[in-house]
Amino acid sequence: ADKTFQLGHVNTSSDDDQYQYYAVTFANKLEELSGGSIGIDIVTDSVLGGERDMFEGMQMGTVDMALITNFSLGSFDPEWQVFDLPYMFMDREEAYSILDDEEITGPMQENLYNMGVKSLGFGDGGFRHVICNGKPINSADDLSGMKIRLPETAIYVDAFKAMGANPTTLAFSETFTAVQQGTVDGLELPISSIHSTGYADICEYMSLTGHFYSPFQIQIAASIWDTLSEEEQGWMLEAAKAATDAEREFVQDKEQEFIDEMAANGLAVNEVEDKESLAEAASTIYDDYAGEIGQDLLDTVKAKLGR
Amino acid sequence: MLRKVDDFFNKAYMGVSVILLIVVIVATTIQVFTRYIMNASLSGTDEVARFAFVWMSMLGASICVRTYGHAVVSILNDSLKSKIKLQKSHDLIIQILIFIGAFVILKYGFNLVQMTAKQRSAGLGIPMSYTYACIPVGALGMVINAIANIVDDIKMIKGGTDK
Amino acid sequence: MTYAIIIFALLFFLIFFGVPIAYSIELSVVGFLLITGLKPMIIIPQKMEIGMDTFVYLAIPLFTFAGYLMEQGGLSERLVDCVEKLFGWIPGSMGTITIICCLFFAALTGSGPATVAAIGALMIPTMTSNGYTKTEAAGLLAAGGALGPIVPPSIAMIVYATTMGLSVPTMFMAAMVPGIVLGLLFIITNTILFVRKGIKPEHKHYTAKELLHSVWRALGVIFLPVLVLGGIYGGIFTPTEAATVAAVYALILGLAYRQLTVEKLINAMKKTVTTSAMVVFIVGASNAFGTILAAANIPKTIANALLPYLSNKVVYLLLLVVLLLLVGCVMETVSSIVILAPILIPIGIELGLDGMHLGILFSVTLIVGFITPPFGLNLFTSAATSEVSFAEVVKGVAPYLIASLIFVLMIAFIPQISLTLPALLGM
Ligand code: NA
Ligand code: NA
Numbered sequence: 078a079d080k081t082f083q084l085g086h087v088n089t090s091s092d093d094d095q096y097q098y099y100a101v102t103f104a105n106k107l108e109e110l111s112g113g114s115i116g117i118d119i120v121t122d123s124v125l126g127g128e129r130d131m132f133e134g135m136q137m138g139t140v141d142m143a144l145i146t147n148f149s150l151g152s153f154d155p156e157w158q159v160f161d162l163p164y165m166f167m168d169r170e171e172a173y174s175i176l177d178d179e180e181i182t183g184p185m186q187e188n189l190y191n192m193g194v195k196s197l198g199f200g201d202g203g204f205r206h207v208i209c210n211g212k213p214i215n216s217a218d219d220l221s222g223m224k225i226r227l228p229e230t231a232i233y234v235d236a237f238k239a240m241g242a243n244p245t246t247l248a249f250s251e252t253f254t255a256v257q258q259g260t261v262d263g264l265e266l267p268i269s270s271i272h273s274t275g276y277a278d279i280c281e282y283m284s285l286t287g288h289f290y291s292p293f294q295i296q297i298a299a300s301i302w303d304t305l306s307e308e309e310q311g312w313m314l315e316a317a318k319a320a321t322d323a324e325r326e327f328v329q330d331k332e333q334e335f336i337d338e339m340a341a342n343g344l345a346v347n348e349v350e351d352k353e354s355l356a357e358a359a360s361t362i363y364d365d366y367a368g369e370i371g372q373d374l375l376d377t378v379k380a381k382l383g384r
Numbered sequence: 385m386l387r388k389v390d391d392f393f394n395k396a397y398m399g400v401s402v403i404l405l406i407v408v409i410v411a412t413t414i415q416v417f418t419r420y421i422m423n424a425s426l427s428g429t430d431e432v433a434r435f436a437f438v439w440m441s442m443l444g445a446s447i448c449v450r451t452y453g454h455a456v457v458s459i460l461n462d463s464l465k466s467k468i469k470l471q472k473s474h475d476l477i478i479q480i481l482i483f484i485g486a487f488v489i490l491k492y493g494f495n496l497v498q499m500t501a502k503q504r505s506a507g508l509g510i511p512m513s514y515t516y517a518c519i520p521v522g523a524l525g526m527v528i529n530a531i532a533n534i535v536d537d538i539k540m541i542k543g544g545t546d547k
Numbered sequence: 548m549t550y551a552i553i554i555f556a557l558l559f560f561l562i563f564f565g566v567p568i569a570y571s572i573e574l575s576v577v578g579f580l581l582i583t584g585l586k587p588m589i590i591i592p593q594k595m596e597i598g599m600d601t602f603v604y605l606a607i608p609l610f611t612f613a614g615y616l617m618e619q620g621g622l623s624e625r626l627v628d629c630v631e632k633l634f635g636w637i638p639g640s641m642g643t644i645t646i647i648c649c650l651f652f653a654a655l656t657g658s659g660p661a662t663v664a665a666i667g668a669l670m671i672p673t674m675t676s677n678g679y680t681k682t683e684a685a686g687l688l689a690a691g692g693a694l695g696p697i698v699p700p701s702i703a704m705i706v707y708a709t710t711m712g713l714s715v716p717t718m719f720m721a722a723m724v725p726g727i728v729l730g731l732l733f734i735i736t737n738t739i740l741f742v743r744k745g746i747k748p749e750h751k752h753y754t755a756k757e758l759l760h761s762v763w764r765a766l767g768v769i770f771l772p773v774l775v776l777g778g779i780y781g782g783i784f785t786p787t788e789a790a791t792v793a794a795v796y797a798l799i800l801g802l803a804y805r806q807l808t809v810e811k812l813i814n815a816m817k818k819t820v821t822t823s824a825m826v827v828f829i830v831g832a833s834n835a836f837g838t839i840l841a842a843a844n845i846p847k848t849i850a851n852a853l854l855p856y857l858s859n860k861v862v863y864l865l866l867l868v869v870l871l872l873l874v875g876c877v878m879e880t881v882s883s884i885v886i887l888a889p890i891l892i893p894i895g896i897e898l899g900l901d902g903m904h905l906g907i908l909f910s911v912t913l914i915v916g917f918i919t920p921p922f923g924l925n926l927f928t929s930a931a932t933s934e935v936s937f938a939e940v941v942k943g944v945a946p947y948l949i950a951s952l953i954f955v956l957m958i959a960f961i962p963q964i965s966l967t968l969p970a971l972l973g974m
Contacts, residue, residue: 083842122889124841129506130597137499139590152504152512224419229507234427245415245425246507248602250708251785254715259782260419274712401820402813405612408605412791416784430602437608438599441831444824445569453821454567455829455927458937461565478566485570488577493592515600519592 078108078116082301085125086144088273093331095269096144096293097121099200099324103295107316115309117142135298136193142301146202146293148230154188155369159378162366163236163359164352166290169201171382173325176292181378195302198317201328202267202291207284208276208344209263210256214284216351217241217358226252226264232366236288240358256280267291269328272335277344283336284347286355295320390532394450397443397525404440408433431507435515442522449482449529469541476537479530486526493519548852550843554579558836569825572832576839585843591835598834599827602787603705608823609790610700613797614652614662615815620801622768623666626651627673629765632753639741641677642687643734645670649691650730651772653698659917662695663688663928671933678744685933686943689918690733692925693951696914698726700775703910705786707884711892713906715786716779717974721907721965725958729911732950740946767800846890853894860898864959867891867905868912872955875916883913900962907965908958915951918944 084104088096097119104117125131125140128149134140150157159165166172175181176199186196207214207225214220221241227233229246237244247255255261257279264276265288271277295317302310340346349355367375411433418426448454464471496516503512557578561571573591580588617623630644630651637643648666667688674684696703699719708715774796775789784792801807840846857863870891874883888909895905917925920941930940958964 118844120841124889126594126597126838130593133500133503133593134590137496137587137589137593139586139593149506152506153502155504222423224423224425229431231427231507231509234507243419243424244427245419246427246430247785248430248787250603251715251787254779255782255785257714257716258780260785398817398820401824402816405608405816405820408608409612409791409794412605412609412788413795416788416791420783433605434600434602437605437827438596440608440820441599441824441827444820445828448821448825448828451821454569454825456565456567457562458565460563462937474565478564481561481566481574482570485574485577488588489573489592489595492589495589496592496596499589516592516596519596523592 079114081116081118082141082297083118083120083125084142084144084295085120085123085131085140087123087128087146088121088270090119090121091273093269093335094273095200095202095324095328095331098327099293099295099320100144102323103316103320106319107312110312110316111309115312132194132296135296138298138300140298142295142297144200144293145296146291148228148233148289148291150189150294151230151232153192154185156185156188156371156374158232158366159370159374160292161230161232161289162363162370163240163288164356165378166382167287167356169325169329172201172290172292175378175381178381181374181381185374189296190299193299195297195299197295197297197313198321200293200295200321201325202293203269203328203332204285204287205265205267205289205291206271207263207265207286207288208271208280208282209284210259210279210281211262213282213345213347214286215347215349217354220355223263224261226255226261232362233289235362235365236359239361240288240355253279265289268332268335272339277339277342280344282345282347283339284349286349286352288355288359386532386535390450390528393525393528394447397447401440401443401447404436404443407436408440411436428508431505438515439518439522442518443525446486446522446525446529449486449526450532472537472540476534476541479533479537483527483530483534486523486530490520490523490527493523496520548848550579550583550585551845551848553582554836554839554843554845569829569832572829572836576832576835579839579843583843586839590838594835594838595831599831604827604830606700606705606787606790607826608819609787609794611823612815612819613790613793615818616794616797616801616807616812617652617768619807619811619815620797621804621806622771622797622800623648623652625761625765625804626768627666627670629761629769631673632758632761635751637738639738641670641674641679642683642737642741645674645684645687646691646694646730646733646737649688649694650698650726653694653696653726659692659695659914659925659928663692663925666691667929667933678741680943681933681935682939682943683740684943685929685935685940686945686947687733687737688933689923689925689929689940689944690947690951692929693914693917694726694730694733696917697722697729697911699723700779700786700789701910703884703914704906707888707906707910710884710888711902711906713903714974717903717969718906720969720972720974721903722910724964724968725907725911725954728957728964729951729954732954733947736946736950767803771796771800846887849890857894857898860900863895863898863900864908867895867908868955868959871909871912872916872919872952875913875919883916884909901966903969904962904965908955911958912955915948915955918948918951 084100086096086100088094090097100119104119107115107117126134128145131140131143132145132149132153135143147157147160151161189196212219217240223242225237225242225244226247227237227244234244234246245261252264256264263280336346411429414426415429418424461471461474464474497513497520500512500516505512554575557575558571561574562568576591580586627648630647634640634644645666649662652662652666671684675681699722704718704722705715708718775793778784778792779786779789857866892905896902917923920926926940930937
C-alpha cells in the first residue's frame, strides 16, 4: 500500500466482536476500492489508548483513525449526548432513521470536523441492558435501590438515579471483582460486551432493559483527511457505508446468537414487562440536558420520532 | 536568590501535595462509606480522587528532582566517588538531561492544556485542562530544581570544597 | 527492527549512564521522535497524564501511606515485639523474624519499598545487635521486601490482572502459596547462613503472661489484614478502596495507641508523596514509551523475531524467565507488565499453558527483579534504610537471590504451586 493508516479501537480482536468486524470490513472494502493503494492497520485492545485519548490524538495528529463510541463524544461536543439519553430510541429502526438522517447528523459531523476530527460513518454498538444478581428487572420498582455499576458518564449516572437505582461509578477493571463479591448488584453493557467479558458466568439475570442505545463512529484525523484526494475521500466514505450496512446485520445476528448461548449456559434472560415505567422515570432528565444538547436539536429528534 | 526561589517552590509543592493526599483519602473513604453504609452513592468521588492523585504525583515527582529521590542506576556515579570533581561533572550532564526532559514536558504540556480547555471531564464536567495542567506545573518545578542542581554542581566543580 | 534498536539503545544508554529511570524512559521517546518524526512530541505529556490517571493506581500512595503510618504509629513495633517473643528461641531467629514480619506486612501492603522501610527501621538495629553484620541485615531486608508484592494484595498483580483481563481475587489466591513458599526458602537460607557462622541465639525466657500481653498489644495490628482481605472478599470494598481502608485503620490505630503525633503524621505524608510520586511518574513515562512502541509496531516485530524459538513449552518458559529477569533488572515492574505481558503471554497460551499460571510466573519473576542489581527498588530502599552502600546491599542479598532464582524455576515448572489453591476454592 502507498498509504497505511492505523485504526484503533478499544474492543478485542475476536471475530465475534462488532467493532473488530466493522474495522475489518472497512479495511477490506477500502483495499478493494483503492486497488490496494490505501492500507489499514487495525490496532485493538486500547493499545493506541482509550477512546478519550484516541479522540484527542486525532485532534493533535498523533492518532490516524479510530472507532469512537457515542458516550465518549459528549465531553468534546455536548450535542452528541442527544443519543445518550435514556430511551431516546425504543428500537433499532428508530435509531437508524435518525442516524441516517443527514439533516440531523450532517451538521453535528460538521462540528466534529471543525474540532479536527472527520466522521465517516456510524456503526451499531447495540442497546445496553442490565445484568445482575438478586432479581430480574421487570419494572422501575425492581431497579429501586439496586447497586448498579456505571461508566463515569454523567448522563448515564443521572438516568439510573432517575430510574431509582443506586448508581456507582467503578473503574471497569475493578467491576468484575465487585460483581463477583457482591460489592455491587450488577452492571449494564451491550450484549456483545456482556458475552465477551464473561459477566454471564457470575450473574444470574440479564434483563433486556435496552435503556441506552450505543452508536459508534469511524473517524479520521481531519489533518489526514485534508491531505487525501477527492477520489480517496470518496473511497473512504464508500468503505464506511459498506461497513455500516454489513455490521448492522452482523450485530443483530450475533446478539441473538450470544443470548441463546448465555441462556443455554444458565443465565436467566428476560424481556422487561413494564419498560414504560423505566422510560417514564428516566425521561425526567431530558429537561436537565436540553440546555447542553440544544433545545432545537432535542425537539427536532423527538418530532421526527413522533414523540 | 535562586536557592530561595527553589526552596519556595519545593515547600509550596510539598504543602499542596500533602493536602492532595488527604483529598485522595477522604474521597475514596466517602465512596466506600456512601455506597456500603448509606446505600446511596455520591457520584464524582472517583474523579476527584484521580484528579488529586495525578496532581500529587506530578508535584511530588518534581520535588524528587531536587532531593535526588528518583530511582536511578548509580554504578557509574558510585565508581567516581573518589574523584569529586569528575563525579560532579557526571552529575552535571545528568541534570542537564533532566532539564531537557522536563523542558519538553513543560513546553508540550502547555500546548496540551491550551488544546483541552473546551473538553469536559466525563463525570463532573470540569474542563479537562484543569487536570492536564498538572503536567506543565509539575514540569516547571522539575525545570527549576534541575537548574538549582546544575548551579550547585558548577559551584562544586569550580573548586568549592564545602562537601 | 531499526526502530526497535534506536529506542532501546537510547533507553539502555541513558539508564546505565545514570539518568533517573523515569527521565531515561521519557528522553528515549524524545530522542526517538526527533530521529524518526513518527509522531508529534505532544503525545508525550498526553500519554503521561493518561498513564497516571488510572483509578487502580490510587493503591500505590494509599498502601505506601499505610506502611509509613504503621512505622510512625508504632504498629510495626508491636508486631515485631509479638513475633520476637514467640519465636526468639530459634537459631537465626532475628532474620527469621524479619522475614516473617515482612510476610505479615506484605499481606497488608502491596508495596516492596514500603515493606522494606517499615520493617527495616525496627529490625536493622535488632539484627545487628544479634550477630548480623549490616551488609547481611540489609541484604536480608531487601529480599524480605520482595515478599511485599508477591503475597496478596499486590499492586503488580492488580496491574497484571487489569492488563490481561484476569480476576484480581483469583490471582491473589493463586499468589498465596507461592508467597509462603518464597518466605520459607528465605527462612531456610537465613538459617543455613546463621548456623554456618556458629553463633548461638540468646535464650530469653518469657512467662505465659508476658507472651499473652505481647499478643494482646499486637492484636489490633493483627486484625488489619483480616479487615483488608475480609473486606474485599466480603463485598464491602474493591482492592483499591481496601488501600484506603488500610490507611484509615492504621491512622486510627496509631492515634488510639497515642504514638502518632501530628508531626509524625505529616512526616508519613511527605514520605508517601515522594515515594509514590517517584513510582507513578515512571508509570506515566512508561505509558508514553509503550504507546510509541505500539505505534512503531515494535512489540510485534520483537515477538515475531522470537517466535521461531518459542515452539515448545520448556524453551518458552525458560526464555520467558530469562527475558523477564533481564527486564526486571532495568525496568520498573508495572511498566514491564503493561508493555510486555500482552506480547509474550498470548504465545504461551497458544502453547497450551494456563493463563493464571503464566500470570503468577510473570509477576513473581519481575518482582525478583526488585532485588536483582543494577536496578532494584528494594535495593535502593534497603540501602537508604540501613545506611550502607548500594554495593554492600548487593553483596548481602546474593544468597537470597540464588534462593529466588530456584523459586522462579519452581513456579515455572510446577504450575500446581499457583493453581491448586484457587482450584480448591472453585475460583
Ligand atoms: Na502484598
Ligand atoms: Na532489578
